[in-house]
Amino acid sequence: MRHLIDFGDLTRAEWEALYQRCSAIMDHPADFMDACRGRVMASLFYEPSTRTNFSFQAAMLRVGGTVFGFADPRSTSTAKGETLKDTIKMVSGYADVVVMRNPKEGAAKAASLYSNVPVINAGDGGHMHPTQTTADLTTITRLRGSVDGLSVGLCGDLKNGRTVHSLIKALAKFEGVKFYLIAPRELAVPEYIRAFMKERGLWFVEVTGLETVIPQLDVLYMTRIQRERFVDPLEYERNKGIYVLTRRKLERARQNLLVMHPLPRVDEIAIDVDDDPRAVYFEQARYGMFARMALLTDLANQERMDPGAVEIGKGPVCSNPNCITQTEHYLPPLVKQNGGVDCCAFCDAQLR
Ligand code: NCD
Secondary structure, X not given: XXXXXXXXXXXXXXXXXXXXXXXXXXXXXXXXXXXXXOOEEEEEEOOOOOHHHHHHHHHHHHOOXXXXXXXXXXXXHHHHOOOHHHHHHHHHXXXXXXXXEEOOEOHHHHHHOOOOOOEEEEEEOXXXXXXXXXXXXXXXXXXXXXXXXXXXXXXXXXXXOHHHHHHHHHHOOOOOOEEEEEOOHHHOOOHHHHHHHHHOOOEEEEEOOOOOOHHHOOEEEEOOOOXXXXXXXXXXXXXXXXXXXXXXXXXXXXXXXXXXXXXXXXXXXOHHHOOOOOEOHHHHHXXXXXXXXXXXXXXXXXXXXXXXXXXXXXXXXXXXXXXXXXXXXXXXXXXXXXXOEEEEOXXXXXXX
């Protein structure tokens, strides 16, 4: 693995190797105290974050490395009009690994084209969030023993929820997973995710009601309605508070259900659920730190590499207003296929 941009790029064997290292770290943390000694992580957070930013920092410090970065882009040269390319060229000269969160979809992929060191996507707009997925899979594997054959409910804002998109890509690598996609119609998964699921022949249903499917689930992954991604505030108003998991609703659920949430929670899980043994979201956040430790011991120890020349683009070919190519016009016109359809290689939107 050179970068971690999209969980779909990882093979199942690569994930298993990462999980083995993560398990070893959880069981014997002292053995990994110096695994990144002398290594430096740059943490570029162009968007708010608590868990991801802190857990990456804690992870790097716990494996003996050091960290610099920002959590507010207004304090950087981006505010003076510097391009992402220039920021990455410079930062990748100072650090051994770059962790980046950015509000634009495809930003991490764009950064990886110019970086001399591995880039880790810590969230790119409403697109992907693969390191949250490492937390999610670690939680499921550690608490259920295996991911194969589970029935997984994904509930909430499946359109804008990047953690869900990455998790679907990851769960597709396992055998016999059943997907219950629970969302209002206007917040259903994006077309590229649906096309991906169909192409892979995955078992999935799309429903609007939470209560009817709860009894079938092994994992219920709740998500927040992503207010900051809505262009139309009325659409947010229509959908906020639409799903609220309560202790009463859990009465019909399996005894070994895992209730997960990437956090932050707004109101989609009532506080009375927190003390139910099936609620594992705070443990999930801690597992995320261990998974990031495992990831950093691999990526921060790689040799620097010249990324080579990149074709200079002539402006966006993709019409997604949130795509990184809309603001960084020099990016090359990269295309990939999703389910036989031409899509933007940065944000996955279909090209028309
Ligand atoms: C998620 C994110 O940033 O996408 N948070 C996280 O990283 N744990 C989920 C969210 O913000 O709703």
